[in-house]
Amino acid sequence: MKQVTSNTTTPVAEPKKEVKSLSGAEALILSLLEEEVEHIFGYPGGAIMPVYDALYDYNDRVEHILVRHEQGGIHAAQGYARSSGRVGVVFATSGPGATNLITGLADALIDSTPLVCITGQVYAHLLGTDAFQEADVISITAPVTKWNYQVTNADEIPEVLAKAFYIAKSGRPGPVLIDITKNAQLQKFDFAGCKRCDHIRSYRPKPLVRKEYIEQAAELINKAEKPFVIWGQGVILGSAEQEFKAFIEKAGIPAAWTIMGAGALPSDHNQNVGMLGMHGNYGPNVLTNECDVLIAIGMRFDDRVTGRLDKYAKQAKVIHLDIDPSEIDKNVKTTVPVWGDCKETLPMLTQLVEQKRHEAWLQKFKDYYQQEVDAVIREELFPTSDGMTMGEVIQQLNEITGGEAIVVTDVGQHQMVACRYAKLNHTRSNITSGGLGTMGFALPAAIGAKVGAPARTVVAVIGDGGFQMTLQEMGTIMQSNIDVKILILNNQFLGMVRQWQELFHDRRYSFVNIQSPDYVQVAKGYGISGQKVSEREGLKAGLQEMLSHKGSYLLEVMVTRENNVFPMVPQGCSVSEIRLQ
Amino acid sequence: MSSQNHIERQEYNITVYTENQIGLLNRIAIIFSRRKINIESLNTSPSEIEGIHRFNIVIHETEEVVRKICGQIEKQVEVLKAYYNTNEDVIWQEMALYKVPTEVIAEKALVERLLRENGARVVVIRKDYTVFETTGHREETDNLIKVLQPFGLIEFVRSARIAIIKASDGFNRKLREFEKREPHQEVVENEYLNSRDKVFTM
Numbered sequence A: 001m002k003q004v005t006s007n008t009t010t011p012v013a014e015p016k017k018e019v020k021s022l023s024g025a026e027a028l029i030l031s032l033l034e035e036e037v038e039h040i041f042g043y044p045g046g047a048i049m050p051v052y053d054a055l056y057d058y059n060d061r062v063e064h065i066l067v068r069h070e071q072g073g074i075h076a077a078q079g080y081a082r083s084s085g086r087v088g089v090v091f092a093t094s095g096p097g098a099t100n101l102i103t104g105l106a107d108a109l110i111d112s113t114p115l116v117c118i119t120g121q122v123y124a125h126l127l128g129t130d131a132f133q134e135a136d137v138i139s140i141t142a143p144v145t146k147w148n149y150q151v152t153n154a155d156e157i158p159e160v161l162a163k164a165f166y167i168a169k170s171g172r173p174g175p176v177l178i179d180i181t182k183n184a185q186l187q188k189f190d191f192a193g194c195k196r197c198d199h200i201r202s203y204r205p206k207p208l209v210r211k212e213y214i215e216q217a218a219e220l221i222n223k224a225e226k227p228f229v230i231w232g233q234g235v236i237l238g239s240a241e242q243e244f245k246a247f248i249e250k251a252g253i254p255a256a257w258t259i260m261g262a263g264a265l266p267s268d269h270n271q272n273v274g275m276l277g278m279h280g281n282y283g284p285n286v287l288t289n290e291c292d293v294l295i296a297i298g299m300r301f302d303d304r305v306t307g308r309l310d311k312y313a314k315q316a317k318v319i320h321l322d323i324d325p326s327e328i329d330k331n332v333k334t335t336v337p338v339w340g341d342c343k344e345t346l347p348m349l350t351q352l353v354e355q356k357r358h359e360a361w362l363q364k365f366k367d368y369y370q371q372e373v374d375a376v377i378r379e380e381l382f383p384t385s386d387g388m389t390m391g392e393v394i395q396q397l398n399e400i401t402g403g404e405a406i407v408v409t410d411v412g413q414h415q416m417v418a419c420r421y422a423k424l425n426h427t428r429s430n431i432t433s434g435g436l437g438t439m440g441f442a443l444p445a446a447i448g449a450k451v452g453a454p455a456r457t458v459v460a461v462i463g464d465g466g467f468q469m470t471l472q473e474m475g476t477i478m479q480s481n482i483d484v485k486i487l488i489l490n491n492q493f494l495g496m497v498r499q500w501q502e503l504f505h506d507r508r509y510s511f512v513n514i515q516s517p518d519y520v521q522v523a524k525g526y527g528i529s530g531q532k533v534s535e536r537e538g539l540k541a542g543l544q545e546m547l548s549h550k551g552s553y554l555l556e557v558m559v560t561r562e563n564n565v566f567p568m569v570p571q572g573c574s575v576s577e578i579r580l581q
Numbered sequence B: 001m002s003s004q005n006h007i008e009r010q011e012y013n014i015t016v017y018t019e020n021q022i023g024l025l026n027r028i029a030i031i032f033s034r035r036k037i038n039i040e041s042l043n044t045s046p047s048e049i050e051g052i053h054r055f056n057i058v059i060h061e062t063e064e065v066v067r068k069i070c071g072q073i074e075k076q077v078e079v080l081k082a083y084y085n086t087n088e089d090v091i092w093q094e095m096a097l098y099k100v101p102t103e104v105i106a107e108k109a110l111v112e113r114l115l116r117e118n119g120a121r122v123v124v125i126r127k128d129y130t131v132f133e134t135t136g137h138r139e140e141t142d143n144l145i146k147v148l149q150p151f152g153l154i155e156f157v158r159s160a161r162i163a164i165i166k167a168s169d170g171f172n173r174k175l176r177e178f179e180k181r182e183p184h185q186e187v188v189e190n191e192y193l194n195s196r197d198k199v200f201t202m
């Protein structure tokens, strides 16, 4: 039952190359080079040693970054993929090395991040014998990969790798895992070169664009009085930011973003009306239930965005643009499905929509925003009380970076605050674990983000809880000399859980009180400079020091212990029941 | 809502055309288990095309759920196409084997008559036991269990369901479209979306 045969993949071209005898491991490295891989995040071990041995000879052509934990490796690859738009590559050994990837695979699958993970595996003849460091990686990773495959023969490697990259990055991107038994890494075979893959007969990455639906969508939009665009990461994954901007500008439609779509349109664009969802902005949530045509672009109606589904946009006609046909009608019934790559469908739509301005309607969003400023935002960003708020830290950060930085966030209150308030001038500037909500994501993802976009400033905003999940990756920063600004917002609590306990569990604070080490000292141990700011007076200088420091820097800011993130759509409530306090 | 669901639920026959790939059965099975959906019957076999496998899966669900499940199945890289059909849309059969003590059959003419009436065929006769086979719908194969129980039914087994789609003209033409590089209407069509009347209400 060997799958990778030439009837299922078609080579782009048949380059005439000399056949030479190579090991599987070396063929693997050559395949990576063929895919123009420049960076690998990895961690060696027994079952992947031949690959590391082959890598030794290619040190000048590909940079391997030694992480401190495989989870750190895969999150770094995710950050890399998201800042650069390229495929992130991970190496890990068999057994525990491979199982340490699971969280990152699940995260990358739900957030559609293109990755190729290579895991070593025990010798083929030992499969199923409970051999040392054997784990059934193909079965374990089936639910959390877009595709996976076990290689037991060296000669499969060039074709499987080509397939892996093609699958990871085409259509709706996702993580691919290739498990290679040690014998296949060692085995010599006649290597005839690598061929890129651009077709697999059973796989349709892009659905056919249907003109009639584009026409119907345009007609709905042209007739609409209160059209509302909500966009997600699909705009970024499709590199369709310009097409998106042209569309909303011509049609004059207010547009709001999911957390994964942040940055596709600059924060200060006049039609950018803010964030959707549980901790999103007031107007976009309330007006979702008032618009007459809802145009969803590259987003998947996650429950954190929709709130209670049976009370979600029931009055609206829904147009859904998505590359993944299974997303259409999955959560929200569509009036017009526009499946396809939005880089292709948006310009078609733009051509058919009338030039319009929905001034009064847009003003409504701005009025709601003003209410939100009065009720929440002003006090959050410019507090009059003593303790520092997370919002004011982000506000000060904005003032210094001017919105030019990549902001990587962990998971919790600080994530919501950072995503709500961070100014983003550019696309691929907001890197967060949206779908899985993985604490511990930010530090390694920031490392990868910096490697993927070396010219940009990368700030990792992390809670005191999440930082303690993956802080060992400061070792990676130290060894590979990566410039990441670490901004810890320390509220001495697992803040988001505490907020829920306060609001929904009668303030019964069950195990949310978390202690921290002296982070500045810990960072110092890794050769990373830093300081702790406990008073407002020191905040601006601290941030300036962090951003102007040459190399990595850790800034710990002590914020109010019991602040809550608002607005909030409580779980099980409709988006229009959003609470300002 | 749950009672309404109950009314809408019925048996659906899912037909999946796939490449022949180790691990694909698992990938398809976990699409159901993740959603806590019981697979009533599952059969894999070759199809009319060499190298292409065919899955027949039966679940008891609402059309809404079946439609989404098929969408998820089609997302698998090695899946070419997934269809779903009600029982009315397919010709289907299951096969059952029954082992009974030969001495009872030999003694009782009644048993022989019952077997004949139920369309059972003898597969093996040994001194100690006889194996019968019937093919048909669930009620028919079930019926014979009841009939044979009083006569000391030793063993019973029923196969998964296999089903042929009445309206299908096979997969050959479709496959040729799949082999083309450019997507063609045929390939990307999503039957359920195309036939939705709701799409056009404006």
Ligand SMILES: Cc1ncc(C[n+]2csc(CCOP(=O)(O)OP(=O)(O)O)c2C)c(N)n1
Binding pocket: A410, A411, A412, A413, A414, A415, A437, A438, A439, A440, A462, A463, A464, A465, A466, A467, A489, A491, A493, A494, A495, A496, A497
């Ligand atoms: C790996 C993981 N474990 C548990 C959770 C549940 N969880 C979500 S937010 C949160 C609290 C995070 O606390 P902290 O990192 O201090 O950030 P804060 O909310 O205080 O900003 C927890 C425990 C999670 N998202 N991820």
